[in-house]
Amino acid sequence: MAKELLEGNEAFAEAAVRAGLDAFFGYPITPQSEALEHLSKRLPELGRVFLQAESEVAAINMVYGAACAGARVMTSSSSPGISLMQEGLSYIACSEVPVVLVNVMRGGPGLGNIQPAQGDYFQSVKMAGHGDFHMIVLAPANVQELIDDMVLAFDLAEKYRTIAMVVADGSIGQMMEPAELPPMRPVRPHEERADWALTGAVGRDANTITSLYLGAENLEEVNLRLQAKLKNIAANEVRWKEYDTEDADLLLVAFGTVGRICQTVVRDAREKGMKVGLLRPITLWPFPSERIAELADQVRGVLTVEMNAGQMVQDVRLAVEGRCPVAFYGRTGGIIPLADDILPELEKLAADVRGQ
Amino acid sequence: MATVEIRNDMELVYGYPDSLTEADTHYCPGCTHGTIHRLIAEVLDELDIRERTIGVAPVGCAVLAYNYINTDFAEAAHGRAPAMATGLKRVSPGRIVFTYQGDGDLAAIGTAEIIHAANRGELFTTVFVNNAIYGMTGGQMAPTTLPDQVTTSSPMGRDVKAAGHPIRMAELIGGLPGAVYVTRQAVLDVPGIRRTKRAIKTAFRAQLEGLGFAMVEVLSTCNTNWGMSPQEALNWAQVHMVDYFALGDTKVSDDVRALMEQ
Numbered sequence: 222m223a224k225e226l227l228e229g230n231e232a233f234a235e236a237a238v239r240a241g242l243d244a245f246f247g248y249p250i251t252p253q254s255e256a257l258e259h260l261s262k263r264l265p266e267l268g269r270v271f272l273q274a275e276s277e278v279a280a281i282n283m284v285y286g287a288a289c290a291g292a293r294v295m296t297s298s299s300s301p302g303i304s305l306m307q308e309g310l311s312y313i314a315c316s317e318v319p320v321v322l323v324n325v326m327r328g329g330p331g332l333g334n335i336q337p338a339q340g341d342y343f344q345s346v347k348m349a350g351h352g353d354f355h356m357i358v359l360a361p362a363n364v365q366e367l368i369d370d371m372v373l374a375f376d377l378a379e380k381y382r383t384i385a386m387v388v389a390d391g392s393i394g395q396m397m398e399p400a401e402l403p404p405m406r407p408v409r410p411h412e413e414r415a416d417w418a419l420t421g422a423v424g425r426d427a428n429t430i431t432s433l434y435l436g437a438e439n440l441e442e443v444n445l446r447l448q449a450k451l452k453n454i455a456a457n458e459v460r461w462k463e464y465d466t467e468d469a470d471l472l473l474v475a476f477g478t479v480g481r482i483c484q485t486v487v488r489d490a491r492e493k494g495m496k497v498g499l500l501r502p503i504t505l506w507p508f509p510s511e512r513i514a515e516l517a518d519q520v521r522g523v524l525t526v527e528m529n530a531g532q533m534v535q536d537v538r539l540a541v542e543g544r545c546p547v548a549f550y551g552r553t554g555g556i557i558p559l560a561d562d563i564l565p566e567l568e569k570l571a572a573d574v575r576g577q
Numbered sequence: 578m579a580t581v582e583i584r585n586d587m588e589l590v591y592g593y594p595d596s597l598t599e600a601d602t603h604y605c606p607g608c609t610h611g612t613i614h615r616l617i618a619e620v621l622d623e624l625d626i627r628e629r630t631i632g633v634a635p636v637g638c639a640v641l642a643y644n645y646i647n648t649d650f651a652e653a654a655h656g657r658a659p660a661m662a663t664g665l666k667r668v669s670p671g672r673i674v675f676t677y678q679g680d681g682d683l684a685a686i687g688t689a690e691i692i693h694a695a696n697r698g699e700l701f702t703t704v705f706v707n708n709a710i711y712g713m714t715g716g717q718m719a720p721t722t723l724p725d726q727v728t729t730s731s732p733m734g735r736d737v738k739a740a741g742h743p744i745r746m747a748e749l750i751g752g753l754p755g756a757v758y759v760t761r762q763a764v765l766d767v768p769g770i771r772r773t774k775r776a777i778k779t780a781f782r783a784q785l786e787g788l789g790f791a792m793v794e795v796l797s798t799c800n801t802n803w804g805m806s807p808q809e810a811l812n813w814a815q816v817h818m819v820d821y822f823a824l825g826d827t828k829v830s831d832d833v834r835a836l837m838e839q
Contacts, residue, residue, distance in 0.1 A: 244668050270667045274660070275693035282657040282690070286633070286664025289651045294668070312654050411670060419649040419665065421629040421672055429643045431634075431652035 224399040229364045229389065230255035232400055233297070233323060236371040238263055241406040243292035244270035246283035250302045251335040252391035253325035257297065269408065277302040281309030281322075288318035289430045291418025293375060293409065297323035299391075300341050301332060310384060311350030315432035315443065317450075319378035321371070323387045325394040328555035336555020337391035339477060342532035345388050346506040353444055355451050356384040357458060358505040362481040364398040366503075372403050381454055388505065390528065392478050392557065460503035461512060465491065469498030471571060472516050474537050475526040476502045478557060483526055485560040490567055497567060505533070510540035517544035522574040524567055526558060527551040546574055596621040596630075598647045607800040607807025609764045610638060613706060614645050616764075616774040617675070620781055621648065630673040631665055633658040637679035638712040646677075656687020659694035662701045673784055674701040681711050684720040684744050691750065691792075698755030698789040702780045705746060708797040709818060716802030720744045723821055728802070743821060747794040751827025757789035759828040763796035763819060765811045779837055788832045796822055 227235075234256040237245070245260045257273070264271040270287070274280035280296050287294040298306065303324045313320050326341045328334040345358045357377050361367040367389055374385035414420055419428055434440040465487050466472065475483040480501035490497040500516060502509050517523065522545050525534040534549040541547050550566040552558045593599055596618035604610045621627045627648055634642040636655035643650030653661045658676035666674040683691050683705050691703065710728055711717040717730035721743045725734035735743075751759035758780055762773040773795055780791035796818050800810035829837070 244664070246664060272663070272667060275689055278657070279660040279663075279690050279693065282654065282660035283664035283667075285653075285657075286651065286661035286666075287668045288664075289661070290631070290665045290669045290672075292668035294664070308654055309657070419631045419651055420669070421631065422647070422649050423628045427643075427647055427649050429650045429652070431643065431650075433640060433652055 224401050226397050227364055227400045227402070228255060228397045229367055229394040230325065231259045232364050232402070233367050233371045233387065233389075234259040235263070235402055236368040237295055237321070237375070238267070239403045239405045240372045240375045241293050241408050242269065242295060243408055244287045244294045245296065246272050246274050246280045246287070246294070247296045247298065248274050248277045248280050248302060250299045252327055252337075253297050253299050253323065253394050255394075256323070277305035278308070281306035284320055284322075285309055285313050285316070285318065288313065288320050289316070289419045291414030291420060293379075295321040295323070297325065299325045299327045300329050303341065303344065307350040310356070311352050311354065312432045313384055314350065314354035314356070315352065315447070316430050317382040317447075318430065319382050320384050321374045321378050321387070322384065323389065326388060326390045328553070334555050335391060337478060337528065337557060338553065338555050339390055339479070339528040339532070340553065341388065342505065342527070342529060345386060346508070346536070349384070354447060355506050356386045357381070357454060359385065359387045360476040360503060360505050361387065361389055361393060362477055362501060364393065364396065365400040367393055368400055368402060377458060381450060383450070383454070388477070390478050391555075455507035458504060459507045459509050459511075461509040462501045462503060464499040464501070466498030466500065466516060468496055469516075469519070470496045470521050471498070471567060472520045472523045473497060473499040473526060473567070474502070474513065474523060474533070475499070476505060476533065479526050479528050482558065482560055483563065486563045486567065489560055489564055495567070495571060502533075508536050508540070510536070513537060513540035514542065514544070517541040521545055522570045523547045524570050525549050526563055526566075528557060529553060546570070548573075594618040594622045596627045596647050598645055600644050602645055603641060604638065605801045607798070607810065608638070609797040610706065612764050612770060613704065613773070613795055613797070614642065616770070616777055617677070617704060618646055619774060620778045623778065624781055624785065626673050626781070626785070629671060630675065631669065633662045633665065633674070633676040635676070635678040635682040637682050639677055639679060639706065640713065642677050656682050656685070657690055658682065659687065659690040659699070659703065663694055663697070663699050666699060666701050673781065675781070676701065676703045678703060678705050679712070680705075680707045680709065680719045680721040684746050692753070695750045695756045695790045695792065696753045698757070700784055700787060700789065702784050703790075703792040704777060705792055705794045706797045707746070707794055707822065708799040709743070710799045710802050712799045712802055716799075721822070723817055745822060747792070747822075747827045750792050755790050756792065756828050757830040758783045758791040758833040760826040761794040761796065761822055761824050763814070763824055765796065765798070765815050779833065782836055783833050786832070786836060788830065788836075796824070
């Protein structure tokens with residue numbers, strides 16, 4: 222298929238349709254409502270399910286119900302809406318039904334604003350809801366990656382019977398870029414839904430999907446199973462991209478929009494003769510800790526850049542484990558750090574670690 | 578499985594419906610949940626829909642309903658059963674979906690979900706058990722607790738000026754265009770139990786015919802948290818609950834009426 226000029230929000234919605242999406246349940250919120258609007262037209266014309274829920278709370282529980290029925294299902298929202306969905310996410314994680322969701326992040330906390338931000342890193346990777354669980358979290362840096370990550374999210378969610386979240390920010394959702402959509406996959410017929418799904422107990426014992434396990438031993442057994450699954454995901458699904466790291470003695474770590482900007486920073490710094498490389502995590506969970514640790518042995522310092530007050534930097538520090546200094550630069554409120562803002566921070570780090 | 582020995586010269590006239598498991602329930606002695614479970618099971622058997630029915634259990638005393646009603650089942654978050662049922666039904670062609678919810682679940686934390694599901698005319702059936710108290714958490718005030726009724730969180734009796742008035746859900750839901758059949762029944766005596774079963778059957782038939790949302794509110798008791806014997810609780814509900822929560826239909830669409838007259 223040829224490249225087309227696509228808007229991020231519409232592109233991920235259409236990518237989901239082509240990945241075999243059976244149903245979408247959502248609630249409008251800026252800056253991602255174009256996705257819901259696209260699906261409100263597209264899914265009914267394909268004979269599939271679209272429903273605008275009365276709230277994000279209802280939307281995530283509709284998603285939960287449809288996932289229990291074995292359907293390929295998703296929702297999308299933005300920061301405040303994701304907060305409302307966290308109850309449902311915890312139930313879904315414990316019930317082990319596959320669900321895909323998109324968070325097109327905006328400025329916070331509170332109602333914040335509708336500018337692009339990355340303030341939901343902690344929420345995405347560490348505290349998606351109560352109890353012990355993680356979601357697979359994919360962070361695209363451009364519209365093509367957003368499309369590709371949507372398809373991957375459905376495959377990973379079903380492979381591991383887990384939640385896969387794509388976190389973009391308002392700028393990726395709203396920007397238009399040339400990108401290629403995937404081919405149309407067929408929707409799975411109802412008869413071919415998973416054997417664990419709630420499809421009616423015809424010729425088999427009744428299936429139950431629950432997140433209630435009375436008795437400490439029972440619930441610990443469930444937790445041990447969930448943790449073993451997460452360990453398996455962590456061992457097999459870590460994804461990242463590297464730029465100019467072979468000879469680097471300074472390392473940038475950044476994801477999403479600002480990760481893309483840091484590619485420019487690498488170019489600008491190299492023009493000034495600095496040996497700078499970039500590691501851009503694609504999976505925020507599982508986090509590319511091992512690779513960051515390897516690079517920390519090679520470089521003299523690490524600069525983490527984020528569109529928040531400093532969240533991923535904690536995971537970078539946990540990975541580096543004191544091997545070298547880790548600095549942070551971030552902007553909040555929806556301000557996107559520019560390459561010209563980041564380069565001086567890199568020069569400051571270079572001066573700090575000189576001679577070390 | 579319990580075995581029932583039938584003498585050759587006798588016919589078995591009463592046993593477990595296929596749609597009811599033989600598990601011992603966890604309900605308190607005197608509780609009416611068991612009665613209501615059985616009525617649903619009998620209706621599923623009579624309509625021959627057990628194998629294509631999916632239930633959604635609430636948070637509350639009936640949280641383990643899936644251990645007793647022998648169909649596929651999902652366990653919802655508190656109050657979210659109508660949203661979950663919406664998701665299940667929309668992607669499950671030909672399947673029959675029902676929620677089983679208590680008063681805290683449906684009339685407090687899940688008010689938005691039930692109202693909007695009913696208003697959309699979602700094709701599932703809700704059995705709403707109203708016993709005017711929070712049972713599982715130990716007898717706190719419910720949205721349907723009667724004025725001046727003493728609970729563990731209204732120790733001086735429900736003061737409607739501070740705590741608001743008991744909500745009449747059947748009247749509220751019955752006023753929505755998407756709801757085709759809404760009724761309030763009571764399982765406080767044998768005639769009431771028989772009427773409740775007829776209502777539950779009508780509600781499932783409305784779904785089978787694709788007519789719209791149907792809800793049966795069932796006035797029930799909680800003798801444990803009311804601090805009464807089972808019989809005293811039934812008597813108290815007959816006098817006080819039925820006085821505030823009038824029995825009868827609050828919505829019967831023309832299509833449902835035709836169905837009832839068949």
